Amino acid sequence: MDQQRRGEDKRAREKRAPSIADFLIQFRWIVVIPVILPLSFLFYQLVRWLPTIWTLLHGLPSEESHRAAVERVRRRVKQRDPQRDGLVCTARRPWLGVALRNAEHKRGARYEVDLGELRNVVWIDRRRLLIKCEPMVTMSQLSAATLPFGVAPEVLPELDDLTIGGVINGYGIEGSSHIYGLFAETCSAFELVLADGRVVRATADNEFSDLYKAVPWSHGSIGLLVGVEIRLIPVKEFMKVTYTPVVGSLAKIAEVYEDLFCPRDLDQDNPEKVPDFVEGIVYSGSTAVITTGRYATREEAARKGNVINDFGWWWKPWFHIHAQSALERGTFVEYVPVRSYYHRHTRSLYWEGGLIVPMGNHPLFRLLLGWLMPPKVSLLKLTQTDGIRKYYIQRHACQDMLVPNHKLAACLEFCHENFETYPLWLCPHRLFKTEMGTMLDCEPGFSSNKQPGDTDYAQMWTDVGIWGVPGPVLRCEVWDGVQATKNMEKWLRDNRSYQCLYAEVEQSEGEFWQMFDPSLYNAVRNKYGAESAFMSVYYKISNCKKGSKHGKKD
Ligand SMILES: NC(=O)C1=CN([C@@H]2O[C@H](COP(=O)(O)OP(=O)(O)OC[C@H]3O[C@@H](n4cnc5c(N)ncnc54)[C@H](OP(=O)(O)O)[C@@H]3O)[C@@H](O)[C@H]2O)C=CC1
Ligand SMILES: C=C(/C=C/[C@@H](C)[C@H]1CC[C@H]2C3=CC=C4C[C@@H](O)CC[C@]4(C)[C@H]3CC[C@]12C)C(C)C
Numbered sequence: 001m002d003q004q005r006r007g008e009d010k011r012a013r014e015k016r017a018p019s020i021a022d023f024l025i026q027f028r029w030i031v032v033i034p035v036i037l038p039l040s041f042l043f044y045q046l047v048r049w050l051p052t053i054w055t056l057l058h059g060l061p062s063e064e065s066h067r068a069a070v071e072r073v074r075r076r077v078k079q080r081d082p083q084r085d086g087l088v089c090t091a092r093r094p095w096l097g098v099a100l101r102n103a104e105h106k107r108g109a110r111y112e113v114d115l116g117e118l119r120n121v122v123w124i125d126r127r128r129l130l131i132k133c134e135p136m137v138t139m140s141q142l143s144a145a146t147l148p149f150g151v152a153p154e155v156l157p158e159l160d161d162l163t164i165g166g167v168i169n170g171y172g173i174e175g176s177s178h179i180y181g182l183f184a185e186t187c188s189a190f191e192l193v194l195a196d197g198r199v200v201r202a203t204a205d206n207e208f209s210d211l212y213k214a215v216p217w218s219h220g221s222i223g224l225l226v227g228v229e230i231r232l233i234p235v236k237e238f239m240k241v242t243y244t245p246v247v248g249s250l251a252k253i254a255e256v257y258e259d260l261f262c263p264r265d266l267d268q269d270n271p272e273k274v275p276d277f278v279e280g281i282v283y284s285g286s287t288a289v290i291t292t293g294r295y296a297t298r299e300e301a302a303r304k305g306n307v308i309n310d311f312g313w314w315w316k317p318w319f320h321i322h323a324q325s326a327l328e329r330g331t332f333v334e335y336v337p338v339r340s341y342y343h344r345h346t347r348s349l350y351w352e353g354g355l356i357v358p359m360g361n362h363p364l365f366r367l368l369l370g371w372l373m374p375p376k377v378s379l380l381k382l383t384q385t386d387g388i389r390k391y392y393i394q395r396h397a398c399q400d401m402l403v404p405n406h407k408l409a410a411c412l413e414f415c416h417e418n419f420e421t422y423p424l425w426l427c428p429h430r431l432f433k434t435e436m437g438t439m440l441d442c443e444p445g446f447s448s449n450k451q452p453g454d455t456d457y458a459q460m461w462t463d464v465g466i467w468g469v470p471g472p473v474l475r476c477e478v479w480d481g482v483q484a485t486k487n488m489e490k491w492l493r494d495n496r497s498y499q500c501l502y503a504e505v506e507q508s509e510g511e512f513w514q515m516f517d518p519s520l521y522n523a524v525r526n527k528y529g530a531e532s533a534f535m536s537v538y539y540k541i542s543n544c545k546k547g548s549k550h551g552k553k554d
Contacts, residue, residue: 013477021391028388029357032375036383037357040376044160051120051141061120066134069117070191070199070226076113077224078197080533086110087535088195090165090220095381098162099170099502100398102389104543105535115165118226121145129232130188135165135225142230147339151232154180158345161377164228169220170502173463174342175277175293177429178261181458184216185432191227195533199226210436214524217439217516219501221537222530236295238308239277239341242333243326246288250412253280253288257426258405260290262453262460269455277341280426281320285416289326290426293341301335312340314370318348318361320423347373351423352398352467356380393504394481395473397421397466399488400500402429404443405460406451407495415466418487425465430458437519440498463500482506489515501541509538 055061080088086109094103106112118134121141125131126149133142140160146152157172166172168190172183180186189203190212202208202215214222246256257280263273277293301308311322326332336344348354348361353374359365360373392398397419403411405428415424433442442459453460472479482504489507492499493515499505507515525531 013472013475013479015476016478018476021387021395024385024387025355025391026358029359031383032356032380033369036375036379037369037372040374040379041372043376043379047138047140048144061122063122066118066120066122066132066227069134070193072117073113073115073224073226074193074197074199077193077195077533080111082532088113088220088224088533089535089540090115090224092116096378097166098159098377099166100392101502101504101541102543103540105540108544110535113224115224115226122227124149124232126151126232129234130229131232132227132229133164134227135163135168137164138162139167143339143342146232147235150234150236152235152338152342153183153230154186154233155183156342157183158343159349159377160343160346164230165220165225168216168225168228169218171217171500173427173429175279175291175427177427177463178278178453178460179274179276179430181430181432182216185430187228187230189227189229190215190225192223193226194223195529201227210520210524211528213434213436213438214520217501217537218521219537219540221534221540222521222524222528223534235338237298237338238296238301238335239293239338240296240300240333241291241293241336241341242275242331243323244290244292244331245326246290247286247327250282250285250416251409253282253286254409254412257288257290258408258452260292261428262405262451264452266450266452266454268453268460278428281323282412282422282424282426283324283327284422285420287327288426289323291323295338296335307334308336309334310337310340312337312343314347314373315363315366317366318351318353319344320348320351321361349374349377350425350465350467355469395469395479396481397468397470397484398503399467399485400425400463400465400503401488401492401497402431402440402461402463402500403492403495403497404446404451405453405462407497408462408464410495411462411464411491411497414488414491415464418484418491419466420471421466421468422471423468425463425467427463427465428453429461429463431461432458437517437521437523439516439518439521441517443496501537505541505543509542512538512542 088111089105091112091114094106115136119136120134121137122132124145138160139157139162142153143156155174155176157167157174167183189201191201193199200208202212204212246253261274261278267273275292275294280288280290282288311319353360356375431442446454446459447456470479485504485506489499493511498515
């Protein structure tokens, strides 16, 4: 796409008058800094210490205490009267979850099952490199339970408050997903309570393998997840991080990004040629920094001439701003303690923190109040006005899309045209071939025409994260967020790609099932009696507003 056409598009857009919502958003920090930040800090301290206090009072969680909690869930499911009660969903309050969307399905007729008790790590087996967790365990609990032992989950999604149940029934991704896939693919077993009250353990190759394959992306519409076994890997104490700047067209950015982790000789499983972590941040239509990471020992980090930078400290610049400095400095390398690396976007909520606390990256703010960051997403959700919520739908971009790598350049061009929102986040991930009719699968026939990154058993894809204020909105021009989302959904359907479902979904049920494959999902819902017991995935993620089927009590 040439610069000239982009310029013409900008000139063609009408101007609009600033509204009250623009004002509210600009000055939201007046409430966030003195109220939400201290409350968030207190909340984090509670969450940090409560499990220890609980353990002191009640003893260590065990398989027995887990089984007792599962039994209570099972009994509640069994007690549901199909004639009288609504369809099943979890009892988690919508504001407590990380997802941006308003969970309307928690307002109408429903039968709630409380999973709140299931918030413990049941056991960790360092010999077999496995951890068993309950679904309400959060990412911060997961890293705290594993890193002190020199092990970590293969994929550890970034935001502290995400739950294991949420990232399996939705999706979870991190910079190591180009090796291990999405979070659900790093789990070796799911323990589920089914519609008839049976408790089953589903794995990739037991009699419940269809359930195991169908649960990811199903949003709790197949069964209630009550336990998960997650694979672990041994990790070193540091990450050697290399920042590579790119200046050029969006196509060049896509090419340099891909070259950094997809060897052109297709030797994808060779750890010498593929880094442990990859992430791209696109700062404008012509600049980006690609970050690659390799685990390193403390000895290597401490070697003469190496730079150690623990950017996890509150007074340090936000990660995306620090990475951007590579555009001036050129390529540079530094060693970062792994925990700080894993949580590199936590303090700034990626770059969304800048909109909520505009002075948050100022050196003085960081020094004096940086330790209070980030505001807790749930408290932001709880205290946002209807105006703010609508602003996020109409004048803000918050969407993620999964595209095969060979369509990335075209996707970036589309994003520029449709959203013009920067920075953009690029996170590669493997999509493992199933050929079972799973909601997501590789492009048919990809393995007979492999592109760099592909293997016989998996295709390389990228998550493109679009979060922020679109260019036209910044310039006070007319821009319609709902229409932009519809355009994006159409682009994804036309290009056999997928929308991530934690944000607003505008497409109809028919369009949704053009994007996602319903074959296995429907077969499993039917086989295990979920259709008449659990709300459907579309009903949940579309805010029940589009006459979706299987949503209401018949
Ligand atoms: N780095 C990453 O990968 C990031 C991922 N996200 C996305 O944000 C979303 C929100 O996360 P989070 O707040 O933890 O999750 P939520 O509580 O929002 O749950 C997400 C969905 O999964 C269902 N669900 C959750 N737990 C269970 C369970 N134990 N059994 C059955 N169904 C369950 C919920 O059902 P119900 O509606 O009935 O409660 C809901 O539909 C995730 O889905 C994730 O995809 C967001 C940011 C970053
Ligand atoms: C999908 C990924 C990361 C996404 C995050 C950047 C967004 C996920 C949820 C988003 C938010 C939820 C609710 C909010 C309340 C509003 O009042 C303000 C905005 C926000 C905090 C919003 C900000 C962006 C998210 C955190 C990845 C990494 C795959």
